Amino acid sequence: MITPTNFYQPGLPTAEQLANWANAYFPADAAAPLTAAAAPALDTVAGLSPTAFSPEYAPTSAPVSHNEWRKDFPILNERVNGGKPLVWLDNAATTQRPRQVIERLSYYYQHENSNVHRGAHELAARSTNAYEAARQKVADFIGAPSARNIVWVRGTTEGINLVAQAFVRPRLQAGDEIILTELEHHANIVPWQLVAAATGAVLRVAPINDAGEIILSAYENLFTPRTKFVAVAHVSNALGTITPVAELTAIAHRHGAPILVDGAQSVAHLPVNVAALGVDWFVFSGHKIFGPTGIGAVYGTDAGLKAAEPYQGGGNMIADVTFEKTQYQEYPAKFEAGTGNIADAVGLGAALDYVNAVGREKIAAYEHQLLGYTLEKLRGVKGLRIIGTAKEKASVAAFVLDRHSVEATGKFLSARGIALRAGHHCAQPAHRRFGLEGSVRPSIAFYNTREEIDFLVNALHELVRTINN
């Protein structure tokens, strides 16, 4: 149900905008157009499902065909599969890189390359400056109080493993509990199984409803005095659900449990502020936000980072070493053993600069419209079922098609130049919740256009016709 309260969340459309959308989308109602004053009661209009009026799905009449950002992404001009223009709808797997990032990497290797922190020469100073400036950019980008709260890692997976091993594992005893949810990526399941197996702790899983939303009452009911930690995705990579992180965090904290948020699928699509959300840990991957592969970041609170123990040892993370004893550096260095991925950290900094220059609110608003358009168009394909119909969604429009396997659909689309995922997307429990082993997953970014969505949908109509004839 849409209620006035969830209608008016900050950043979501106003009642006036919703009324405009409704009027544009249901021309049958043109004789009695909806007014802003009536908008809060829209879900009661006969014959209209709440989903159709959800802000996440509300279509708009504004043309969104022009896209000024595509020119920054050289790879979007590629031709594939015998000369077909590439339609990149696999953004949840990885995003493409703008030339600003590609050029920054090239500049680094041509003018700055050196190991960091230790060298007594100018290039060491240049690379250290670039590396630490990128750390500051990450902190600013996600609203962390300081660059000291940012640890470089290879990506979300390594970040979750770091928190699991360095912070959670030393605090667990047999019978302690960790809460996850049913919509998690395997990267936010398996690391917790490893610490559970090592300590005798137990995983408890909050269920999702038929729309793919976490059932908050069931989540809260899982907490017991033995709950030691919570780990949850901000956006589901399989269903697109945006989870209510602030609320999940408040509940966890009420029960004395710290929380980790897997931001792999949120940072590129939603403005994120870790301080405002109140989370204890936040992790994301550079390659999901137009940055290089092999680089990502962990945000931790000062208390969390101070309490966590190093889980890998080596150079860079030490203050003093003898054969008897090692003194560690302060955080974040104590978690960064060995030479880091310096160039790609710098490249990630450039990606965040790029996203800031485009404007995060602008990206979210554009994608919000494009996702609404995508979902509405997909619904028009005969025998297509959308998987994940949460009111709050980002980027992902997964579906299955009657009488067509996920794999065959993916192949058919790939032959037309459309790149997307067909499979379980490393979220088997989330799929099994819907009785599925996989889905076809277009996932959008701000450089995608309505024309690309039309192209996808027309290809699906064609596929359906082939079998039905």
Ligand SMILES: Cc1ncc(COP(=O)(O)O)c(C=O)c1O
């Ligand atoms: C929600 C979520 N968490 C974690 C990951 C793992 O990210 P990475 O492979 O970059 O470590 C992904 C990747 O798809 C994801 O979508």
